[in-house]
Amino acid sequence: MTIKNILTFSLLVASQVLYANNLNTDITDYIIRADYDNTAKTLNVNLQMKVDNLHSGKIDLIFTHFAKISSLYVQEGKNKISLDYLFFRKDSIRLILPEKIKTSKKQTITFEYSFPIDSVSGSKSGIYTFSRAEKWYPLQYNDLSTHTLTISVPDNFTTLSTGDLISKVEKIRRKTYLWSDKYNFTCPLFIFESNALKFITKTTENKNINFYFYTKDTLIQNKFINIVCASFAYFYNFFNGDYPYSTYSYIEIPDYQAGSATGSLQVFGTPLISDCYSNGLLECLKPASHEVAHEWWGIGRLHFKDKTKEEGLQFLRESINEYLNIMFIGQYWGADSLTKCLQIALSYYKQYVNNDNEKVLFEIPQQFSTWEEAVVVYYKGVLIVNELRKMLGDTKWEKFIKKYYSTYKNKYATYNDFIRTLSQFDKKGTITTRLNNYLKTKGFQEINWNN
Numbered sequence: 059m060t061i062k063n064i065l066t067f068s069l070l071v072a073s074q075v076l077y078a079n080n081l082n083t084d085i086t087d088y089i090i091r092a093d094y095d096n097t098a099k100t101l102n103v104n105l106q107m108k109v110d111n112l113h114s115g116k117i118d119l120i121f122t123h124f125a126k127i128s129s130l131y132v133q134e135g136k137n138k139i140s141l142d143y144l145f146f147r148k149d150s151i152r153l154i155l156p157e158k159i160k161t162s163k164k165q166t167i168t169f170e171y172s173f174p175i176d177s178v179s180g181s182k183s184g185i186y187t188f189s190r191a192e193k194w195y196p197l198q199y200n201d202l203s204t205h206t207l208t209i210s211v212p213d214n215f216t217t218l219s220t221g222d223l224i225s226k227v228e229k230i231r232r233k234t235y236l237w238s239d240k241y242n243f244t245c246p247l248f249i250f251e252s253n254a255l256k257f258i259t260k261t262t263e264n265k266n267i268n269f270y271f272y273t274k275d276t277l278i279q280n281k282f283i284n285i286v287c288a289s290f291a292y293f294y295n296f297f298n299g300d301y302p303y304s305t306y307s308y309i310e311i312p313d314y315q316a317g318s319a320t321g322s323l324q325v326f327g328t329p330l331i332s333d334c335y336s337n338g339l340l341e342c343l344k345p346a347s348h349e350v351a352h353e354w355w356g357i358g359r360l361h362f363k364d365k366t367k368e369e370g371l372q373f374l375r376e377s378i379n380e381y382l383n384i385m386f387i388g389q390y391w392g393a394d395s396l397t398k399c400l401q402i403a404l405s406y407y408k409q410y411v412n413n414d415n416e417k418v419l420f421e422i423p424q425q426f427s428t429w430e431e432a433v434v435v436y437y438k439g440v441l442i443v444n445e446l447r448k449m450l451g452d453t454k455w456e457k458f459i460k461k462y463y464s465t466y467k468n469k470y471a472t473y474n475d476f477i478r479t480l481s482q483f484d485k486k487g488t489i490t491t492r493l494n495n496y497l498k499t500k501g502f503q504e505i506n507w508n509n
């Protein structure tokens with residue numbers, strides 16, 4: 059296994075440095091209309107952002123510095139009130155709000171802008187990725203906003219986003235897609251020539267599972283189809299059929315080094331597929347089902363806050379998600395596979411982490427600064443979750459995980475919430491004490507992981 063496999067598990071690429079320091083202005087909804095001009099290679103956008111708790115003075119947002127803004131205003135009745143703005147730092151914009159804007163009520167801020175499509179990833183492959191990392195629309199972290207996205211492209215192009223495809227209209231050499239997402243917090247967009255990716259659709263649990271493959275190897279395609287569909291069915295049933303969309307999509311991107319989940323959609327980098335040939339199928343396919351698990355845990359339905367210093371964040375979002383994944387692996391490939399995953403985890407932890415370089419899991423932030431931090435999260439982390447499962451016993455473990463999920467789904471949850479739920483299954487508090495100890499200390503010698 060190489061370092062890129064660890065990166066596979068990361069939600070966001072670590073190089074992102076982002077800022078937003080608003081006084082609790084909430085963005086609740088976006089209405090985005092975008093046109094892709096393939097001749098000028100630009101994306102032209104009209105975006106309405108609904109906000110609550112607007113404060114007079116300023117509002118800072120994350121937004122690509124490539125954007126050329128032609129108009130920026132707040133609509134009050136029949137009046138358009140233009141806003142001054144300035145770009146600052148890297149990819150941040152400050153809007154200056156004049157006193158006359160009524161800040162007490164809900165407002166809509168409209169942006170009209172364009173930017174060169176080559177400023178987002180995909181310029182080499184022609185499969186353009188507009189994700190939160192590209193900051194292609196103004197946003198701030200940790201808003202749980204809804205969105206609709208109307209995207210028009212030349213008729214030989216295809217688009218993909220999160221949520222449900224409400225309509226696809228073809229008119230005079232253009233196609234217009236309408237995507238709507240009532241649950242997701244981010245609005246990714248993919249634009250590519252239709253023949254660049256192989257489209258295959260399957261049905262499982264009455265949902266369409268759509269695949270867009272870059273790899274031409276049909277054997278590999280089938281392996282991914284099987285594991286994505288099987289893991290989707292597993293987690294769908296584990297979380298009691300709780301999935302609000304009609305589709306789930308898997309898109310493979312040739313120049314992307316990682317895998318990520320964005321809600322109803324996973325992105326998988328072609329470089330990871332080379333592991334199928336070098337390291338075997340388990341190592342290669344496991345990241346795909348990890349991202350499927352995120353559809354419910356940590357990204358899709360149950361959220362943990364980004365860019366905060368919340369303690370236990372990585373344990374909650376990633377260690378537990380990876381453990382749920384290897385529970386699926388154990389069911390898919392047999393119980394031996396679960397044991398093998400735990401053995402791999404232990405050997406990685408022992409190989410890379412020692413008393414000098416270990417940072418305790420409880421304090422590891424969202425963005426890794428070292429390889430060892432990632433090893434602690436994805437390997438020591440699953441061993442700790444395995445201990446938690448053994449302490450509770452299988453029946454209580456499942457009840458506990460499902461209870462925590464159902465109590466906090468569609469909200470942000472914290473480690474204190476986790477402990478609060480755990481206390482219902484740990485009346486004496488001994489399990490909580492041991493868990494805290496595992497998360498807050500270095501080393502792992504005290505655990506007998508064999509039983």
Ligand SMILES: [Zn+2]
Nearest residue numbers: 067068069376
């Ligand atoms: Zn993950």
